[in-house]
Amino acid sequence: MSRPVPLWALGLTLALGALVLLGFGFVLLAPRRHGALGELAVQVASIPDTVGRAAGALLPYHPTIGQPYEPLPGGLWRRPGFVDPGYILLTVFDTARRRWVVQLLRLRDGQVVRTYAPDIAAILAHSTFRSALIDLARDKTNQRFMAMHPMLMPDGGLIVHDTSPLVRIDACGRPEWMIDGIFHHSLERAPDGTLWASYRLPRTTRPGLGPQFADEGLMHLTAAGKVLGRTAVIDLLDANNMGQLWRGRPYSDDPIHLNDIQPVPGDGPYWRSGDLLISLRNLSLLLLYRPSTGKVVWSRGLPWRFQHDVSVLDDHRISVFDNHWRFAWDQPEQAEPDGTNRMLVYDFATDQVSEPLARAFRDLNIHTRAQGRATPLPGGDTMVEETELGRVVRLAADGTVRWNFISADADRNRFELRWTRYIDPVADKIGIQAAENARCE
Structure with a gap:
């Protein structure tokens, strides 16, 4: 090992290494053009990420929030004299089970009337896709699966996902159907009873895009799991002369990020x-x-910046949960809210934007970096979820806090939430009763 090396040999090795590195980079610029060589180059370039994710999966699982927050008691606080007849469906970390569960919580008394803890790993084992975006066996175990925006069904069961296949379970957690693929963010019901879900192709087939490119789409389906249609966001933008919005930027694996x-x-x-x-x-x-x-x-871009959650208020106004980022689209992991988040209201009739809850957002210091929800409720109230800080609050039109829920353990360690859904006691009466009355072995 200590034998002298001729200078010319060192120089030649460095020159050949530089040529190989340049060639490797050239192939990675457009891997699909180079067939099997391109595939190999992508796999080699992905080794550090793969090793990092695998190592992370082996480390002890610590789901508590890693950013500063005020240590507050967990659970539901209700303003004296206000009675909310509804329920909330929320994803929380169960410290006894050491896993994430979904709870149906009754707001008038803070009682959990149903807890869902399905064997999601066994259900997802039937998935057949392979993707550089997600490894279900590694990342979506029973312990790590965080059901996002769960939807209550009339039989008391749920439809759930977590950057994973879309799964319907009954009130006891048994699977009823599964649609394979990568579903994420919102799941909403249309007035005709059909559903709209956000999904991502496990691997794009479009030329010139890498294996981790987020090829987003809208899926229309029935509550029985029948797919009615799929629309790719890229195709939607291109067909409406809006393709320059994503094609005209420096390359990014996530130029669109459909979230609602x-x-x-x-x-x-x-x-x-x-x-x-x-x-x-x-x-x-x-x-x-x-x-x-x-x-x-x-269409409209701005004044919202990196927003989540758009909702209809009436026949001419919509609300937007605005994360209010400082501009950092190419480095989202470094972005932060510019002060606090905002709930903006856009009026189609006047083409004006207002911020009716500005003072409440400042007083409560609502500042989730990503995610976040602002759900209109009956009577002009709004349910706001500060996802990354594990807090959901009901605000009156004047900003008064009607109730709040903090996701925290007995030691006030805080946990994230995952798009809490308000359950209307009238519209969802059948599902609520089925969930409360279900008897499971």
Whole structure:
């Protein structure tokens, strides 16, 4: 090992190494053009990420929040004199089970009337896709699966996902159906009872895009798990002369980031029954899309920045949970809210944007970096979820806190939430009763 090496040999080795490195980089610029060599180059380049994720999976699992927060008691706090007749469906970390579960919580007394803890690993074992984006066996174990935006069904069961296949379970956690693929963020019900889900192809087939490219889409399906249609966001943008919004930027594996599909409640002066409001985070863009014609009938980017969750308030106004990022679209892991998050209201009739809960957001210091929800409730109230900080609050129109829920253990260690859903006691009466009355072995 200590034998002298001729200078010319060292120089030749360095020169050949530089040529190999340049060639490797050239192949990675467009791996699909180079066939098997391109595939090999991508696999080699992915080794550090693969090793890092595998090592992370072997480390002890610590689901508590790693950023600063005020240590507060966990559970539900209710303002004296206010009674909320509804329920919330939320994902929490069960310290006794050492895993994430979904709870149906009754707001009038804070009682959990149903806890869902399915053997999700066994269900997902039937998945057949392989992807550089996710490894289900490694990342979606029973302990690590965090059901996102769970939906209560009339039989008391749920539809769940977590950057994973879409799964329907009954009230006892038994699987009823599964749609394979990568589903993420919102799951919403249209007025006709059909569902709209955000999904991502396990691997894009488009030329010039890498194996980790997020090829996003809208899926229309029935509650029985029958797929009615799929629409790729890229195709939607290209067909409406908006392709430059994602094609004209430096390459990114996540240029779009679909995070919400909100069906409108019916015909109105600015939309028609069947239209969809769509939120594209990494474009800071909202769309009003008409699936019946394939047309974008309205769009607006800004003043919201990297927003989540668009909702319909009435026949001419929508609300937007605005994460209010400082601009850092190419380095989202380094972005932070500019002060606090915002709930913005856009009025189609006046083309004006207002911020009715600005003071409440500042007083409560609502500042989740990513995720976040602002759900309109009856009577003009709003349910706001500060996802990464594990807090959900009900605010009156004047900003008064009606109740709040903190996801924390007995030692006040805080846990994230995953898009809490408000369950209406009238509209969801059948599902609530089925969940409460279910008897499981």
